[in-house]
Amino acid sequence: MTDGLKKKIVKEIKVDLDKCIGCRACEVACSAFHARPKYSSTNPARSRIRVVVDDLNDVYVPIRAGDYTPAECTGRHTYTINGKEYRECSFCGVSCPARDLFKEPDSGLPLKCDMCEDDPPLSEPMCVQVCPHDALVYIEREEEGGEEEPREEMEIGLEALAKKHGMQKVMDALARMSMSKKR
Amino acid sequence: MRYAETGFNLEIDLSRGSVERVATDPRLTELHLGGQGTAAKIQWDRVPPEVEPFSPDNLLIFSTGLLHGTPVPGANRTAVDTFSPQTNLYSHSLFGGFFGPELKHAGYDKIVIRGKASELVYLWINNDKVEIRDAGHLQGKGALETGALIKEELKESDAQVAAIGLAGENRVYMATIEHANSSASRGVGVIMGDKRLKAIAVRGTKDIHVARPAELFEICNPMYQAIYDNPYCGDVFLHEDDEEWHVNNFAWGNARERQKGFWNKEKEKQWTDITESVRLRWTACYNCPKDCHQAIKYPGRPTYFQKCYSKLTYAMAAYKELDFNYDILGVTQEHGLDGYSTPQVLAFGIELYEAGILTDKDLPGFPSDSGERFFYLVEKIVRREGIGDALANGVYHAARQIGKGAEKFDHNSTKKFEQLPLKLKMINYPYFLMYATGAKMTITQTEGSYPQSPIADKKEREEFVKNWDAAPERFKKWFLEWEPRTHPSIEESVHICDWNETMHYIDDAIGTCAFLSSFRGQFGGRPPYHLYNLPNFISHATGMDLDSDALWEIGRRNRNLIRAHNVRRGLRRSDEKPPEDHWKIRDPEMETKLLDAYYEFKGWNNDGIPTKETLDELGLDYVSEDFLERGILTDSEGQPSKEISAGKEKK
Numbered sequence: 042m043t044d045g046l047k048k049k050i051v052k053e054i055k056v057d058l059d060k061c062i063g064c065r066a067c068e069v070a071c072s073a074f075h076a077r078p079k080y081s082s083t084n085p086a087r088s089r090i091r092v093v094v095d096d097l098n099d100v101y102v103p104i105r106a107g108d109y110t111p112a113e114c115t116g117r118h119t120y121t122i123n124g125k126e127y128r129e130c131s132f133c134g135v136s137c138p139a140r141d142l143f144k145e146p147d148s149g150l151p152l153k154c155d156m157c158e159d160d161p162p163l164s165e166p167m168c169v170q171v172c173p174h175d176a177l178v179y180i181e182r183e184e185e186g187g188e189e190e191p192r193e194e195m196e197i198g199l200e201a202l203a204k205k206h207g208m209q210k211v212m213d214a215l216a217r218m219s220m221s222k223k224r
Numbered sequence: 225m226r227y228a229e230t231g232f233n234l235e236i237d238l239s240r241g242s243v244e245r246v247a248t249d250p251r252l253t254e255l256h257l258g259g260q261g262t263a264a265k266i267q268w269d270r271v272p273p274e275v276e277p278f279s280p281d282n283l284l285i286f287s288t289g290l291l292h293g294t295p296v297p298g299a300n301r302t303a304v305d306t307f308s309p310q311t312n313l314y315s316h317s318l319f320g321g322f323f324g325p326e327l328k329h330a331g332y333d334k335i336v337i338r339g340k341a342s343e344l345v346y347l348w349i350n351n352d353k354v355e356i357r358d359a360g361h362l363q364g365k366g367a368l369e370t371g372a373l374i375k376e377e378l379k380e381s382d383a384q385v386a387a388i389g390l391a392g393e394n395r396v397y398m399a400t401i402e403h404a405n406s407s408a409s410r411g412v413g414v415i416m417g418d419k420r421l422k423a424i425a426v427r428g429t430k431d432i433h434v435a436r437p438a439e440l441f442e443i444c445n446p447m448y449q450a451i452y453d454n455p456y457c458g459d460v461f462l463h464e465d466d467e468e469w470h471v472n473n474f475a476w477g478n479a480r481e482r483q484k485g486f487w488n489k490e491k492e493k494q495w496t497d498i499t500e501s502v503r504l505r506w507t508a509c510y511n512c513p514k515d516c517h518q519a520i521k522y523p524g525r526p527t528y529f530q531k532c533y534s535k536l537t538y539a540m541a542a543y544k545e546l547d548f549n550y551d552i553l554g555v556t557q558e559h560g561l562d563g564y565s566t567p568q569v570l571a572f573g574i575e576l577y578e579a580g581i582l583t584d585k586d587l588p589g590f591p592s593d594s595g596e597r598f599f600y601l602v603e604k605i606v607r608r609e610g611i612g613d614a615l616a617n618g619v620y621h622a623a624r625q626i627g628k629g630a631e632k633f634d635h636n637s638t639k640k641f642e643q644l645p646l647k648l649k650m651i652n653y654p655y656f657l658m659y660a661t662g663a664k665m666t667i668t669q670t671e672g673s674y675p676q677s678p679i680a681d682k683k684e685r686e687e688f689v690k691n692w693d694a695a696p697e698r699f700k701k702w703f704l705e706w707e708p709r710t711h712p713s714i715e716e717s718v719h720i721c722d723w724n725e726t727m728h729y730i731d732d733a734i735g736t737c738a739f740l741s742s743f744r745g746q747f748g749g750r751p752p753y754h755l756y757n758l759p760n761f762i763s764h765a766t767g768m769d770l771d772s773d774a775l776w777e778i779g780r781r782n783r784n785l786i787r788a789h790n791v792r793r794g795l796r797r798s799d800e801k802p803p804e805d806h807w808k809i810r811d812p813e814m815e816t817k818l819l820d821a822y823y824e825f826k827g828w829n830n831d832g833i834p835t836k837e838t839l840d841e842l843g844l845d846y847v848s849e850d851f852l853e854r855g856i857l858t859d860s861e862g863q864p865s866k867e868i869s870a871g872k873e874k875k
Contacts (some may be wrong), residue, residue: 062515064508065322066297066448073295073441080437083295084329086382086429095381096404097372097527099504099519141382146429170445173452173513 048183052156054105054169061101061176065092067168074157074167086146089154090168090177093131100127103168103177106143107134109151114139226250227435228294228765229258233266234332234354236347238419239280239339243354248333254768255843257733258290258333260316261782263305266336267314268785268847273792277309277415278395284415286327286335286386286424289735293328293432294765295444297451298740298752300324300510302386302403303732307793308411309418310397310618311640314789316664316732317412319386320509320517321404323426324735326384330428341420344393346370348378349426359422364390366558367402368528374425387423388413389560390606396616398562398569398605405507405517405529409562410665411641435767443760447752448513456748457740458514459532465496467536476540478571479636479645479803495546502550509737516739525554534563540645541567542594552598559606564666565618565642570601572619572633573611581628586611618642636803639795641665643803651807653717656815657822658724659802661832663786672743673727673751674699674720678706694745694754699723714818718825726779727755733782734762781842784826784834788847791856797823797832833857 068085075089076082085091089106114137117129136143136151143152157166164170165179203211235244248262256262263285275281284306291299302324308315327335330351346359362370371385385403392399392413399413434440451457461470468487476483502522506515507529518530530553538556539549556566574597576582577590584590587610591597604612614625619642623634636643638659644667654674655667662670673694679685689700702716712720727742738744741753753761759770800819823830827838836857839848851857 059505062506062508062513064510064512064515066511066513069295069511070445073437076431076437078437080295080434080441082431082433082437083293084429084431086329087431093381096507096519096529097368099521099527101505101507171448171513173449174515 048185051182051184053180053182054156054166055178055180056103057176057178058102060174061092061103062174063092063094063096063101066171067103067177068092070167070171071157084146087152089143089152091142095128099125100131102127102131104132104134105154105168106136106152108153109136111138113137225433227433227767228290229253229288229333230328230331230430230432232332233334233336234349236335236337236354236356237339238337238341238345238356238421241341241356243356245332245352253290253766255778256782256785257730257762257778259287259303259733259735260305260786261729261733261778263287263303263334264314264782264785264789266334267305267307268789271307273789273794275307277307277312277315278418280340280419281338282307282415284337284412284419284421286323286337288324288328288333289731290733291761291765292324292735294434295441295511296736296761296765297444297447298509298512298514298737299735300512301731301735301737302327302408303735304401304408304412306412306415308397309395309414310411310621311665313639313793313795314663314786315411315415316669316786317401317408317410318669318732318738319401319403319408320406320737321384322510323384323386323403325510326426326428328428328432329430330426331430335424337419337421340418344420344422346374346387346423346425347421348374349424349428350378350380350383351428351430362387362422363393366390366526367392367400367560368558369526370423371403371425374423378425380425380427383425383427385423385425387560388416388421389558391560391616392417393422394606394608394616396561396605396608397618397621398565398616400560400562402557402560405519406509406531407557407560407562409564410669413560413562434765436764440761440764443757443764451740451752452513454750454752456750457744457752459516459739460747462516462518462532462535465499466492467495468492470533470536471540473646474536474540475645475647476543478541478568478575478633479643479647480571482647498546498550512737512740514739520550520553522550522554525551526558528554528557530557532563537563537567537645538570538598541571542598544595548595548598552595552602555599556602559602561602561606564644566602566605567598568636568642568645569605569615569619569622570598572622573597573601573615575633576626576630579629579633581626581630581633582611635805638801638803639665639799643667643806647805648807650809651811651815653711653714653814653818654720654724656802656807657717657721657818659806660800660815660819661721661822662725663783663790664725664728668743669728669738670721670725671746672738673724673745673754675703675746675749678703678708678710680708688749692749693756694749694751696723696755714814714821717818718822721822722825725783726776729779729782730755730758730775733778734758777842781844784839784842785844785847787828787832787834788839788844788851791833792850792854795832797830800832829857 067090068088071088071090072084073080093102120127157163169177169179233246287303301318304317306315344359345356348355367387367389370387395414395417401408401413471487502520504519507517508515520530521527538552605616608616614622619634620637620640623630658670731742741751744751755772763770828834836848
């Protein structure tokens with residue numbers, strides 16, 4: 042530990058588009074791992090990793106589900122890499138209103154990759170385990186710059202309230218609640 | 225709750241435009257598993273032999289395999305079953321890719337199609353919502369092009385599409401059904417076209433449940449690496465640039481002659497460069513780590529997928545180089561033409577021209593170059609223009625339609641169906657039986673578990689047998705004793721044929737790829753899936769308790785049911801022969817003995833008809849009743865004879 046800063050472990054899945062053979066085993070394994078009870082069902086539509094395929098244009102892009110956003114973004118791009126055109130959203134893992142990707146098929150609730158957190162932990166996330174072609178490779182790297190203290194649930198809740206109603210209103214409400222307790 | 229399967233079929237009547245979701249009987253899964261097996265039962269009940277292949281009453285059935293949509297790697301081959309106008313027999317085809325699993329996730333085990341649409345239509349299955357839609361705007365479009373257009377108009381990039389090209393639309397007998405990186409050949413595209421069904425698009429987002437999740441996952445998970453590492457499975461040959469084995473051993477032209485000495489190091493370098501310049505990448509089918517399909521972009525042609533031995537079939541039939549093959553595939557894949565039978569039909573056409581049977585009148589403006597002639601004939605055939613109308617019916621029928629001695633040039637078909645262009649010297653006993661009796665129309669769908677040739681070195685042989693987990697014990701003994709340049713005995717040949725075909729009937733019911741099991745034991749002897757580990761996968765996925773004996777029994781049942789279909793449509797012993805010149809040196813006496821022994825072993829009578837005892841023992845009583853009623857079996861034949869019961873072993 043240097044300068045009182047903790048190092049944090051960053052977990053990543055490296056994607057090599059050229060190595061993807063488009064088999065979608067990652068989708069099968071992910072959906073099975075996250076089924077309850079575990080492995081009891083498969084359903085690529087529930088997978089938190091999807092291979093976006095446009096086979097006639099030789100496009101195979103495995104992407105993982107990232108954060109949820111309530112609104113579509115404004116800056117969509119088309120990418121040309123090595124002479125191949127990738128459509129807008131090709132590399133974006135966000136669960137957003139613009140598309141069906143990364144939403145539970147029944148409820149529409151957003152899906153997010155959790156790197157297959159488990160107890161005991163897996164050696165590698167499931168999608169990586171079933172990809173012997175190494176289109177997906179799991180890496181852990183240490184990053185300087187203090188791991189954040191885990192925040193308590195209450196703090197996260199309060200912050201959300203403050204964001205929604207304004208800090209002042211929340212403080213007022215807290216004050217009122219504490220007054221009424223005293224009485 | 226049903227495990228591994230959905231328990232529902234989709235019934236489509238194209239004449240009436242009706243769509244029904246029909247619950248299936250779980251008992252049929254126990255008897256036939258699924259895929260081709262359960263399809264054959266539906267056909268038995270609903271397609272009597274009086275139904276002509278082009279009748280609206282002929283069914284076209286797309287079946288998922290029992291293991292589709294489960295985590296079992298490599299279970300993705302969709303079975304397409306119908307009756308063929310070329311053979312008037314049972315027509316069975318398979319295609320890989322992603323269609324079957326997607327269909328299951330949409331909530332269906334099968335699509336059963338009857339009737340005929342009045343105009344060209346396509347089917348859109350989106351979970352519970354199923355529509356028959358107009359396909360007028362897709363008429364004449366390429367097969368893969370159609371898939372792309374449909375996905376675009378539905379705004380559903382995740383949909384999986386199976387479509388026919390111009391060949392299917394015009395009822396060409398060699399027409400395929402094309403899907404993603406795969407094709408269904410062997411005479412099913414013609415029926416899809418006859419029903420005026422241009423394509424089927426499927427999107428499914430439902431769960432598939434398995435019975436024993438933890439146990440199943442424990443055996444599935446290691447399979448990814450095991451299959452990936454296994455050098456004997458997948459499309460081993462396609463990954464090799466050294467084509468010596470193919471170009472030296474297969475016949476060129478209209479299955480005419482072998483060109484020994486064609487291959488050399490320089491050629492290998494040339495051909496490797498060609499392939500590398502047109503290959504975009506290797507691709508796989510659903511949930512399988514083997515990459516058996518080449519995505520190809522040939523200059524001036526749309527992207528297509530090349531698989532298996534179609535890499536060479538057009539080049540060798542036209543006496544051309546590899547670049548010609550990649551070029552013409554760019555056209556024939558979009559037309560939806562079978563890469564095995566079509567090249568032979570084209571070479572047959574050229575032979576007829578050179579023999580003066582076809583003239584410039586039949587072929588106006590016929591080019592002089594064999595490659596250009598191929599392109600010329602392809603366009604005639606897919607449009608059924610002029611002489612193309614006869615050639616579109618395959619070699620057997622075209623020869624008889626054209627007449628004037630053209631029949632003599634039909635030398636490589638059996639049961640009216642084109643066979644692989646192989647011309648060999650000495651009759652091979654097990655292969656004689658497989659060619660003669662196979663119901664799957666091509667040797668590649670029958671051979672595959674027992675090695676094609678012995679190992680000369682005794683030590684190596686022992687080593688091979690020691691690691692041969694896939695083989696029942698008796699084959700180990702036989703293989704150990706098998707010396708080079710000797711024939712397996714009659715008994716061994718019968719068993720070899722039986723084991724080989726049974727494994728295909730199992731694959732085709734559960735949907736696993738033959739490149740991982742039934743076709744892949746013959747080279748190296750280590751298929752990832754075999755008789756002794758498959759029961760575990762099936763049991764954990766479905767909850768049915770199954771051992772290898774029970775699995776074998778189901779394979780036998782499906783084999784006999786399909787045999788019964790063909791018998792009911794007129795197939796008899798006299799039809800069961802290999803292409804006449806497949807082997808230069810034949811042995812009629814031995815061939816009779818082989819066939820006698822095989823029929824006896826199978827529990828069939830001397831005319832190749834399953835006996836009442838055999839059928840009843842397999843739970844196919846309804847078949848034996850039908851045979852008696854139709855007079856196919858008589859009461860006396862229905863009685864078990866002593867020899868038959870003694871000769872019939874289960875395995």
